[in-house]
Structure formats: structure tokens, C-alpha cells
Amino acid sequence: MKVHRMKTLARPLALAASLLVGAGAFAQTAPQRTGDDSLYQALGGQGGLTTLMDRFMERLLADARMRPFFKDADQQHVKEQLVLQLCEVSGGPCRRDGPDMKKAHDGMDVTRGDFNALVEVLQDTMDAHGIPFVAQNRLLAKLAPMHRQIINTP
Amino acid sequence: MPCPQLRALAWAALVAASASPAFAFTPGQGKLLLTGGVSSIDGAAGGGLTPWAVTGSHATGSEIGATAFFTRVKVQDYALGAYGAAVGFGDRAELSIARQDFDAGDNLAPLGLPGLHLKQNIVGAKLRVAGDAVLDSDTLMPQVAVGVLHKTTDAGALGPTLTGPLGAKDSGTDIYLSATKLFLAQGFLVNGTLRATKANQNGLLGFGGAASGSYKLQPEVSVAWLLRRDLALGAEYRAKPDNLNESVLGSGALKEDDWSDLFLAWAPNKHLSITLAWVDLGRIAPAVQPRRQRGAYLSAQIGF
Numbered sequence: 001m002k003v004h005r006m007k008t009l010a011r012p013l014a015l016a017a018s019l020l021v022g023a024g025a026f027a028q029t030a031p032q033r034t035g036d037d038s039l040y041q042a043l044g045g046q047g048g049l050t051t052l053m054d055r056f057m058e059r060l061l062a063d064a065r066m067r068p069f070f071k072d073a074d075q076q077h078v079k080e081q082l083v084l085q086l087c088e089v090s091g092g093p094c095r096r097d098g099p100d101m102k103k104a105h106d107g108m109d110v111t112r113g114d115f116n117a118l119v120e121v122l123q124d125t126m127d128a129h130g131i132p133f134v135a136q137n138r139l140l141a142k143l144a145p146m147h148r149q150i151i152n153t154p
Numbered sequence: 155m156p157c158p159q160l161r162a163l164a165w166a167a168l169v170a171a172s173a174s175p176a177f178a179f180t181p182g183q184g185k186l187l188l189t190g191g192v193s194s195i196d197g198a199a200g201g202g203l204t205p206w207a208v209t210g211s212h213a214t215g216s217e218i219g220a221t222a223f224f225t226r227v228k229v230q231d232y233a234l235g236a237y238g239a240a241v242g243f244g245d246r247a248e249l250s251i252a253r254q255d256f257d258a259g260d261n262l263a264p265l266g267l268p269g270l271h272l273k274q275n276i277v278g279a280k281l282r283v284a285g286d287a288v289l290d291s292d293t294l295m296p297q298v299a300v301g302v303l304h305k306t307t308d309a310g311a312l313g314p315t316l317t318g319p320l321g322a323k324d325s326g327t328d329i330y331l332s333a334t335k336l337f338l339a340q341g342f343l344v345n346g347t348l349r350a351t352k353a354n355q356n357g358l359l360g361f362g363g364a365a366s367g368s369y370k371l372q373p374e375v376s377v378a379w380l381l382r383r384d385l386a387l388g389a390e391y392r393a394k395p396d397n398l399n400e401s402v403l404g405s406g407a408l409k410e411d412d413w414s415d416l417f418l419a420w421a422p423n424k425h426l427s428i429t430l431a432w433v434d435l436g437r438i439a440p441a442v443q444p445r446r447q448r449g450a451y452l453s454a455q456i457g458f
Contacts (some may be wrong), residue, residue, distance in 0.1 A: 021326040053178060112215040112245070115289075120186065133382055134341065141339035148237025154216050154244075 026053035034120050039142075040092035042135040053079045056125045065117040069108060089142040109153040119144075181458065182217025183424045187383050189288050189336075190242060191454045192222035192419050192429045196303050196356070197238040198278045198333070203389045203413050206345045207299035207334035208287055209280065210250065211242035211457055212411030212424045218243055221457045229435055229449035233257040238276070240358060245286070248301075250278040256358045261443045270319035272358040274307040280332075287334040295345075303328040305357040319402045321364025333426050338353060341380035343388070348373055354398050355410055355438060363397040370395040378419075381408045381414050386419045400427075403441060411436020413427040429453040 043049055057079050060066040070078065089095035098104065119140065126136045191199040191208045199210030199221075211219025220241045227234040235333045238252030258270040280301035287297035308317045311334045332350040337343070347391035351368045352361040362368070374396060378388030391414045398408035417431035438447050 111184070113182055113217060116184050116186050116214060133380075137341045137380070138339045144289040144338060145284075145292040147289040 020024045026071060035091050037091040037093075039135060039138050040090040041089060043086065043090055043131060043139065045092070046083070046087065046127075048129075049083045049090075049092075050079075052125060052129055052131075053082045053086070053127065056082070059121050059125050060118070061119050063117070065114065066121055069110075069114070086139065090139060101146050102152075105150050110151050112147070112151050114153075115147050115151050116133060164221070170437060174441060178450070180217050182214065184214035184217050185212040185219075185245075185424075187212075188386060188421045189382075189425060190219075190457075191222075193221060193225070193238065193240065193250075193252075194223055194429050194453075195236045195252070195254065196276050196278060196305075197223075197236075197240060197250035197281055197289060198301060199240060199248060199250070200347075201345065201376040201378070201388065202429055203390050203392045203433070204345070204347050204349075204376055205278075205280065205301055205303075205330055205332055205366065206347070206376065207282060207285075207297040207332040209242040209248040209299070210240035210247055211248075213242045213244055215244050218451050221455050223453060223455040225453035227435075227449065227451045229433065229434060229447035230445060231259060231443050232262050232435075232447060233259075234437060234450060240278075240457040246282055248278075250276075250280070250390060251369070252278070253275040254358065255354075256355075256441075261439070262312070264442055268296060269444075270310055271305070272309050272312065272313060274357050275304045276303055278303040282325055288338065290338050291336070291338040292389075294335070296329065296333040298331070298333050302307065303330070305353065305361075307357055307360050307439065309358075309360065310379070313414060316341070316360045319364070320360070320408075321362030321367070321401075322354060322362055322398070323352070323367075323452075324360055324370055326357060328353060328357075328359030343376075343378040343380070343386070345376040346373070347375075349394060352397065353395070354408075356394070359398060359408065359410075363401060365400040366395070366397040370397075378417075384421050388413045388417050388419070390417070407439070408443035409437060409440055411446070413416040417451070425457050427455045427457075429455075442458050 057075050060070045081098050084094050084096040088096050161353045189205050190211050194200045194205050198205035199208050200206035209219050213219030216281040224237040225236040234256045236252055236254045240248055240250035242248050254274050256272040260268045262270050280299050281300045285295045302329045315354045317324055328349050328351040330347050332347040334345040349372045352369055353359055372393040374392040377389040380386050394410055396410050401408055413435055415431045415433040417429055419429040421427040433451045435447040
């Protein structure tokens with residue numbers, strides 16, 4: 001595997017590549033990651049995460065609570081960012097280089113109920129994807145602390 | 155439901171809501187399933203026998219939610235019915251009300267008290283002071299809440315004996331501190347509660363006694379294992395004071411034991427939860443009925 005870190009200027013190129021290859025996120029590997037990747041494997045690795053996030057986006061757009069947040073977004077870009085993020089937090093060979101989570105959500109009002117609604121849609125997606133409850137909770141435990149950056153509205 | 159307490163609850167809810175501009179009176183179901191706990195027999199959200207630091211209902215953020223519950227406990231020689239309601243103000247606060255009716259059957263007939271019912275009304279309030287039990291999964295910091303449960307007992311024909319020679323009061327206030335932590339990656343929840351109380355058999359036999367009238371600090375512990383999003387299996391242990399152990403009825407006649415239970419809670423959706431448990435209430439008035447009281451506990455909660 002070729003190892004390099006995505007630089008800001010390289011992003012449009014990487015994005016184009018990912019659109020072409022479909023698994024372009026895989027090209028962004030972090031050299032220092034040598035830890036436990038059992039959760040990443042339980043989520044189906046890169047292919048599993050890509051399919052999972054495709055289904056997740058479909059469900060987000062179909063959910064009345066979540067649709068307003070995603071309908072006008074660059075959904076392809078969001079999905080790629082999510083794949084990178086889930087890959088990274090689950091111990092996979094990726095590193096998300098996008099804006100920090102606080103900045104990424106500055107433009108919208110996210111309540112605790114919104115945050116939990118997204119968790120529920122993710123749980124539903126993982127259920128439909130056959131991901132075991134134990135693996136689901138391990139992933140959610142990695143994501144939940146981001147509530148401090150994401151929730152910005154009482 | 156007794157009117158004065160309902161009124162008090164309604165007023166308290168209004169005051170709490172209007173005093174805090176963060177609450178916009180939006181009804182909501184924003185909590186994750188089961189993370190508002192179930193209704194304890196005292197009305198506060200928690201496990202079955204002990205309050206937790208979670209706030210009742212599925213309201214979160216600036217949402218307001220409500221729950222109502224009905225619980226029935228049937229042990230060998232006695233039965234307990236409880237019902238009540240709670241209002242949750244996001245993850246911040248909770249007000250609750252409950253009424254209990256303990257059916258002593260004819261166990262106290264030797265004392266001239268056949269068919270005795272012991273009743274009590276409970277008004278509760280709880281305030282979360284720190285932490286987030288569910289989402290702070292990268293720290294050991296639990297959700298912490300303080301609460302009060304004010305109880306007023308009506309011991310029926312036993313009342314004059316209870317408040318007379320036995321030296322108990324017919325009302326009392328429990329004050330508790332609860333810490334709840336969900337170990338999310340493991341799907342395992344732990345709650346610890348410290349309750350300062352004078353209550354005898356949770357207040358059904360009044361508060362304090364001739365030999366002991368001071369507050370006692372009692373620990374309570376609950377654990378729950380999430381089997382699925384909608385299903386939790388758990389156990390509880392609740393220590394209790396033993397104020398009436400030494401009384402005019404003789405040493406040990408009214409000895410009381412700690413309580414424990416094993417429970418299974420199921421929430422098919424955010425509007426309904428069913429809790430089934432096996433409870434051990436220990437001995438209750440062993441002078442007339444010496445065996446331990448074990449049996450079944452069934453509770454239903456609806457939420458809005």
C-alpha cells in the first residue's frame with residue numbers, strides 16, 4: 001500500500017479519484033496506525049463501510065428529522081468524509097483530514113435530539129447491514145464524544 | 155391521584171419551565187431508547203427499586219416529556235401496587251409523583267388488623283448536576299444527579315400504633331445522590347445511589363422509630379446489560395435502615411431487610427416500556443410473617 005497523507009491542495013484530485021474508483025478513500029493511509037483493527041474488520045473494512053455509508057445516506061434522506069440537514073449537502077462528499085472518519089475511528093488505515101467537527105457543523109443548528117436521531121438512523125442502518133450489536137456499540141462509543149463538537153443548540 | 159400533590163407538581167413544572175428560558179415547551183422524544191430509564195416504585199426515573207441519575211421520559215435538550223407508570227409487585231404474603239407520573243425537562247430535571255398501596259392481606263389479623271392497607275404518596279424532584287451518562291463514552295465521568303422524595307404515609311388502622319408507641323413519623327423526605335454511567339462500548343450500565351433516609355420499609359411503615367430517629371445513609375447499586383437496543387437485563391441491590399428493629403413489639407418483630415431484584419426491561423418503542431423482575435423484599439414484619447418475601451414485579455410505563 002502506498003503511503004501518503006492527503007494535503008489540502010490534493011483534495012480535489014483525491015475527490016475526483018474517489019469518484020472514479022469508488023474506494024478512493026482507501027488511498028489515504030496513515031503510516032503510524034498499527035493498532036487494533038478488529039472493529040474496522042467487523043464493519044466490513046473499506047468495502048463494508050462504503051456500502052454502509054451509501055445506505056446510511058439513503059436513510060438520512062428518508063428520515064424526516066434528518067433530511068433537512070442533508071438534502072442540500074454534497075452528499076457524495078459527506079459520504080466519503082464519513083467513510084474516512086469511520087475507517088479512522090474503527091482502527092482502519094485511514095485518516096480524515098477534513099475540517100474539525102465543530103467547524104463542519106457551524107452552519108447549522110444541531111440539538112441533542114438531532115444528534116441522537118442521527119445515531120438512531122445509523123443504528124437502523126447497521127441493523128439492516130447485519131452488523132452485530134456489540135460492534136455497533138463499539139463504534140458508537142468512538143463517535144458519541146463528538147457530541148461536544150457537534151451539538152451547538154440547546 | 156391526590157389533588158394537592160398533582161397541583162403541586164403542575165405548579166412546580168410551570169415554575170421550573172418558565173424559570174429556564176432554555177425550555178421552549180417543545181414536546182420531544184429525542185433521547186435514545188431506554189436512556190431515560192424506567193419508573194421506580196417511588197416515581198423517580200431509574201431502575202425499579204432505586205432512582206438513577208437519568209431524567210425521566212425521552213425528552214432531551216430543550217424538550218419536555220412525560221411518563222406515567224403502573225407497577226404491581228406480588229410476593230408470597232403481600233402485594234404492592236404503585237402508580238404515578240413524571241415530567242422530564244430535557245436531560246436537566248425531573249418532577250415525579252407516585253402513590254403506593256401495600257396490601258398486607260390478613261397477615262396482621264393476629265394484631266386485630268385484618269385486610270390492612272398501607273398507603274403513601276410521594277412527590278419527587280431530581281436535578282442533573284454533571285455529566286452525560288450515555289454520550290461521554292471517552293471518560294469515566296458519570297452523569298450525576300441529586301434528588302428528593304417527599305413521602306406521606308397513611309397506615310390506616312395501624313397509624314395510631316405507628317406514630318404512638320412505635321415512635322415513627324407519618325411523613326419523611328429521602329435525599330439522594332445518584333451517579334449513572336453507561337459503558338457504551340461494552341453495553342453495560344452501572345448506577346450507584348446514596349440515599350439519606352429515615353424510611354421504614356420505604357416509608358410504608360413511617361419514618362424513624364422510638365429507638366432511632368436520625369437519617370441513615372444507604373447505598374443502592376444497579377447494573378444493567380444491554381442485550382439489544384430495546385432490551386436490558388439487570389440487577390439491583392438497595393440497602394435499607396432498620397429503625398423499628400428494636401420496638402415495643404419486641405426485638406426483631408419489625409426487623410427489615412435490604413431489597414434486591416433481577417429485571418428485564420423491554421421498550422418496543424419510545425412510548426412504552428415493560429419491566430419484569432424477580433424481587434426479594436426480605437422479611438416484612440417477621441413477628442407475624444417470618445419468611446422472606448420473594449416474588450414477581452411487573453411494571454408498564456407509557457411516555458409522551
